[in-house]
Amino acid sequence: MTEPGPRFKPVKFLKIVSCSFLLVVSLLLTVASIRTLSLDGNLGLQLARWEKTDNVSLELDLDHRRELVTRLREAIQIRTVSTSAEDINTTALLHFDRFLRQAFPRVFSSSLVHHELVANYSHLFRVEGSQPDLVPYLLLAHIDVVPASESDDWLAPPFSAEVIDGYIYGRGAMDDKSSLMGILEALEYLLRKGYAPRRGFYIGLGHDEEVFGLNGAVNIVRVLKQRGVQLSFVLDEGLALIDGVFPGLEGPAALIGLSEKGMATVKLSVSMVPGHASMPPRETTIGILAAAVKSLEENPMPTVFGYGPERGTFEQLAHKFRFPLKFILSNLWLFSPIVARFMERKPETNSFIRTTTAVTMFNAGVKLNVIPSLAEAYINMRIHPAQSLKEAMDHIHSTVGDTRVKIELINGFDPEPVSSSDEKSFGFQIIKKTVLDNFPTVTVAPGMCTANTDSRHFKDLTKDIYRFIPLWLKPGDTKRLHGINERISIKNYEEFVTFYFSLIQNCDIQNLPEPHSSVHEL
Ligand SMILES: *[C@@H]1O[C@H](CO)[C@@H](O)[C@H](O)[C@H]1NC(C)=O
Ligand SMILES: *[C@@H]1O[C@H](CO)[C@@H](O)[C@H](O)[C@H]1NC(C)=O
Ligand SMILES: *[C@@H]1O[C@H](CO)[C@@H](O)[C@H](O)[C@H]1NC(C)=O
Ligand SMILES: [Zn+2]
Numbered sequence: 001m002t003e004p005g006p007r008f009k010p011v012k013f014l015k016i017v018s019c020s021f022l023l024v025v026s027l028l029l030t031v032a033s034i035r036t037l038s039l040d041g042n043l044g045l046q047l048a049r050w051e052k053t054d055n056v057s058l059e060l061d062l063d064h065r066r067e068l069v070t071r072l073r074e075a076i077q078i079r080t081v082s083t084s085a086e087d088i089n090t091t092a093l094l095h096f097d098r099f100l101r102q103a104f105p106r107v108f109s110s111s112l113v114h115h116e117l118v119a120n121y122s123h124l125f126r127v128e129g130s131q132p133d134l135v136p137y138l139l140l141a142h143i144d145v146v147p148a149s150e151s152d153d154w155l156a157p158p159f160s161a162e163v164i165d166g167y168i169y170g171r172g173a174m175d176d177k178s179s180l181m182g183i184l185e186a187l188e189y190l191l192r193k194g195y196a197p198r199r200g201f202y203i204g205l206g207h208d209e210e211v212f213g214l215n216g217a218v219n220i221v222r223v224l225k226q227r228g229v230q231l232s233f234v235l236d237e238g239l240a241l242i243d244g245v246f247p248g249l250e251g252p253a254a255l256i257g258l259s260e261k262g263m264a265t266v267k268l269s270v271s272m273v274p275g276h277a278s279m280p281p282r283e284t285t286i287g288i289l290a291a292a293v294k295s296l297e298e299n300p301m302p303t304v305f306g307y308g309p310e311r312g313t314f315e316q317l318a319h320k321f322r323f324p325l326k327f328i329l330s331n332l333w334l335f336s337p338i339v340a341r342f343m344e345r346k347p348e349t350n351s352f353i354r355t356t357t358a359v360t361m362f363n364a365g366v367k368l369n370v371i372p373s374l375a376e377a378y379i380n381m382r383i384h385p386a387q388s389l390k391e392a393m394d395h396i397h398s399t400v401g402d403t404r405v406k407i408e409l410i411n412g413f414d415p416e417p418v419s420s421s422d423e424k425s426f427g428f429q430i431i432k433k434t435v436l437d438n439f440p441t442v443t444v445a446p447g448m449c450t451a452n453t454d455s456r457h458f459k460d461l462t463k464d465i466y467r468f469i470p471l472w473l474k475p476g477d478t479k480r481l482h483g484i485n486e487r488i489s490i491k492n493y494e495e496f497v498t499f500y501f502s503l504i505q506n507c508d509i510q511n512l513p514e515p516h517s518s519v520h521e522l
Helices: 010-020 022-038 062-077 090-103 105-109 177-192 216-226 285-298 310-320 325-329 332-343 347-353 389-400 426-438 454-458 490-506
Strands: 082-084 113-118 122-127 137-142 167-169 201-206 234-242 253-260 262-271 356-364 374-383 406-413 443-449 465-473 487-489
Touching (some): 062 490, 105 113, 113 216, 122 216, 137 454, 177 465, 216 454, 253 310, 253 426, 262 389, 285 356, 285 374, 310 332, 325 332, 332 347, 389 406, 426 465
Parallel strands (some): 137 234
Antiparallel strands (some): 234 253, 253 465, 262 374, 262 406, 356 374
């Protein structure tokens, strides 16, 4: 699902800055410090001016809280593992279907909710709104999980969903069953309280997200398209609440993903007539291919830092960084080349600022004394939102620059379009308000996903796709995703339920409040 947030060390930053830029810096100091003061991620939202639509309040009593945990544990215990597109656990998916019907009786019986199965194992719910003129939105989550080995060193077996020290351990606890269950728990409770939404909405639950969603999400989209549905926005997994994972950033932040990197799998191959090792030609297939691979590693695509959603991330969070990062990040118009130079040093941060190229497979040779007739290598590229699949392919062609190397695109897709995040952006502002209602100390900022989600299949239905779940990621947590000891705290899971509970009601506003130029009203 997600990948670790950028890490960088303020000390190194200082060093770079102090070298030769000091003079320029001092000249521009005055202009820049004005900007430092004026950028604050949470200003401009004017919570006081929003129409109040949260008519139902959520009271989680002890029994209800116990049931929430019981049901989430049950969801995790069902082994809905996707190993490959051909190898999904259909028995578990059918089991999960029965489980959902029993866990959420009102969702499945309410006259406001229309439920259908898509591609046998995915679920689509439509919740009818009382005001059909309000454009519906869609909440997305997935049922399947990546495999987890019982022999790995988990604190508790990965499908036991055991509770240890207030945490539920198990595959799917973070990715993505907390979100799936949180959405349905919120709806079940709202329906129980007699709630009827003004704005209609959909809930989509894909069954094969971990293997690209080509049956689940793709068919959900097909069904919606056939009905001519247009969506105000889509909210899926992707980014999260971060706390302490960016050195230098003070306090927690919520990153809302506006885009996802694209991808390309490219095959390089060289073929020649085979020969005997006793009379080798000057160049072999292996040598030619190795030179091509080396050249790709030595010539990465140039950084595009500042041209994608990562710019907004730093600008919105700048005021929460300690000096001098606060100053530097508030003034990317000046400092982005330095920041980029710094970020490219580490793989984690490098992935945010450019299209990456990784050589993942290299095959050649079958016998000790035969010059191989064929050598092939596979390249995996992750395409930054400021670039395209075509530009990535052009880069490979020009960098390899050897016609003996055959270059084939095996599969690939463009990066996702960047969703809106301005004051008039309904989805972004609703999500931001809901985050602030539930987590008042958090700073909200846009972000970019370096991994992919089911939501990428939805771009014909809406121009605004957001990737965020209210999951707390603290130091060391990102490696639990798809890793060992995946877990969620019971407290955080309750926050999922309340988040979706308020999100659904916040969506009932007719219009966003008018943007206002003054920031003092907050
Ligand atoms: C909330 O309740 C008030 C008073 O009953 C009603 O007028 C209003 O339409 C309700 N709002 C929503 C969003 O349901
Ligand atoms: C598939 O799911 C079934 C039913 O939930 C379970 O009994 C079985 O162990 C699962 N298979 C694998 C390989 O996980
Ligand atoms: C759904 O199940 C039916 C009957 O088992 C099968 O023929 C069909 O191919 C399945 N569809 C998908 C999308 O898996
Ligand atoms: Zn996921």
